[in-house]
Structures are given as structure tokens and as C-alpha cells.
Amino acid sequence: MQGLPSFRINEIFLSVQGEGLHVGERTVFVRFYGCVLRCVWCDQPEALTHTGVGEYVQMGPEQVRDRVLAYPSTRRVCLTGGEPVVAPTAGLLWLVRELKASGYWISIETSGARVVEELFEWIDFWTVAPKGTSAETFEGDVVEAQVPTLRRYLALPDSRRQFKFVIQTREDVSDAIRILDGLGYRGSVVLQPEHERGDGRLIFEVWPWDRYPEARLIPQTHKIVGLH
Numbered sequence: 437m438q439g440l441p442s443f444r445i446n447e448i449f450l451s452v453q454g455e456g457l458h459v460g461e462r463t464v465f466v467r468f469y470g471c472v473l474r475c476v477w478c479d480q481p482e483a484l485t486h487t488g489v490g491e492y493v494q495m496g497p498e499q500v501r502d503r504v505l506a507y508p509s510t511r512r513v514c515l516t517g518g519e520p521v522v523a524p525t526a527g528l529l530w531l532v533r534e535l536k537a538s539g540y541w542i543s544i545e546t547s548g549a550r551v552v553e554e555l556f557e558w559i560d561f562w563t564v565a566p567k568g569t570s571a572e573t574f575e576g577d578v579v580e581a582q583v584p585t586l587r588r589y590l591a592l593p594d595s596r597r598q599f600k601f602v603i604q605t606r607e608d609v610s611d612a613i614r615i616l617d618g619l620g621y622r623g624s625v626v627l628q629p630e631h632e633r634g635d636g637r638l639i640f641e642v643w644p645w646d647r648y649p650e651a652r653l654i655p656q657t658h659k660i661v662g663l664h
Contacts, residue, residue: 444470445466455563512543521544543563544561547564562597564589564600565602566615569608625648
């Protein structure tokens with residue numbers, strides 16, 4: 437433990453997984469502070485450095501582990517943000533190994549803009565969330581900006597990852613299709629309407645179900661039932 441860097445943690449809390457394939461599962465969330473992107477519609481501005489409302493506390497990996505273990509009757513934990521993979525790698529590896537040793541199933545939510553292959557074998561399930569044009573976080577073509585890095589996540593088995601697209605506009609749908617096509621993607625796809633202006637009906641009507649029939653249209657269900 438000595439010498440491991442601390443984390444910047446926005447919050448640690450117990451709720452249910454409200455997004456993607458594991459919706460409804462009781463989960464402890466560890467929200468890391470900071471992100472390399474600046475999505476204009478991010479629903480966690482308090483976990484970002486550039487918003488003016490961000491906040492965090494410094495916590496060592498052992499403190500984070502102990503906080504997670506203190507929640508009763510759950511063995512699922514989700515590392516989220518912000519962007520968790522920008523946290524110090526040595527500390528992340530120590531934390532996930534400790535949690536695995538304690539019997540936890542570990543998931544992580546990342547934009548896919550950074551890759552830390554050392555984490556692949558230790559984390560059970562990866563949510564990779566590429567961004568469309570409406571996020572206003574990339575200059576130039578959003579597909580060309582992301583595909584080279586996203587391709588590295590294809591090293592994960594199909595059963596251990598989902599690509600989740602937050603969609604606000606018809607252009608976001610086109611971006612998602614171009615990203616999947618550019619990757620030759622096979623595996624789980626989640627289409628999530630953006631929380632303020634996204635239109636689930638539009639997504640349903642324009643998605644190419646003939647080409648990607650296994651995609652799932654899933655809103656943020658924790659917000660529907662009034663949970664954090």
C-alpha cells in the first residue's frame with residue numbers, strides 16, 4: 437500500500453445500475469473526478485474540472501476499498517466518473533484486485549478516449565461510451581477522432597463489453613452507425629436518449645435495425661424511479 441497515489445473521488449454511493457444491459461442491479465458506485473472530454477450535456481458536471489461546480493476529496497485506494505466494503509448485501513461495484521481510467525493506474529489495479537479478492541463483480545464506465553489494457557483482465561464488464569456530434573467535445577470528424585482508440589477495446593470478449601451511445605439528435609444516430617461500421621463491431625449496443633433533449637421515438641424510427649438488430653433502446657431508468 438505504501439507509495440500508492442491517492443484518487444480524486446467525487447462520491448461513493450449505493451443505488452441501482454440505471455443504464456445498459458445490467459439495469460436494475462443493486463450496485464455501489466465509485467465516481468472519480470475529472471475527465472479528458474468536455475461533453476456539453478454531461479449529466480455529472482460536479483465530477484468535472486471545467487464546469488465550475490466540480491468537487492472532490494482525496495482518498496487513498498485503501499479508503500475507497502473500505503467505503504465500498506461498508507455497504508451491506510451487495511457484491512457489485514461500478515467505477516464511473518468523470519472518467520475512471522485517468523486515475524492513477526497503480527492505485528486502480530490495487531483497488532480492483534482487492535475488490536475481486538473480496539468477491540466483487542466489477543464494472544466500469546468509460547468514454548473510450550483512453551485505454552489502460554492492464555485493467556482488462558481485472559474488470560468483469562466494460563461500458564464504452566463513444567460520443568456523437570451533439571457532445572461538442574471533438575474537433576473535426578467525431579468518428580475519425582475516436583475509432584483508432586475504440587478499436588483497442590475490441591480485444592475484450594463480446595460478453596464483457598457494451599458500446600453505449602448517448603443520443604440527442606439524428607446526427608448522433610449517424611455517428612453511432614459510422615463508428616460501429618468503422619470498427620466492424622460485433623457485440624452489445626445500447627442506445628440511450630440524452631437525458632434532457634433525447635427522443636427515444638426518433639431513435640426507434642431511424643435506427644437501422646436490419647443491420648444492428650440486437651441494439652437495445654434503454655433510457656436512464658434510475659432517474660425514472662427517482663434514484664441517484
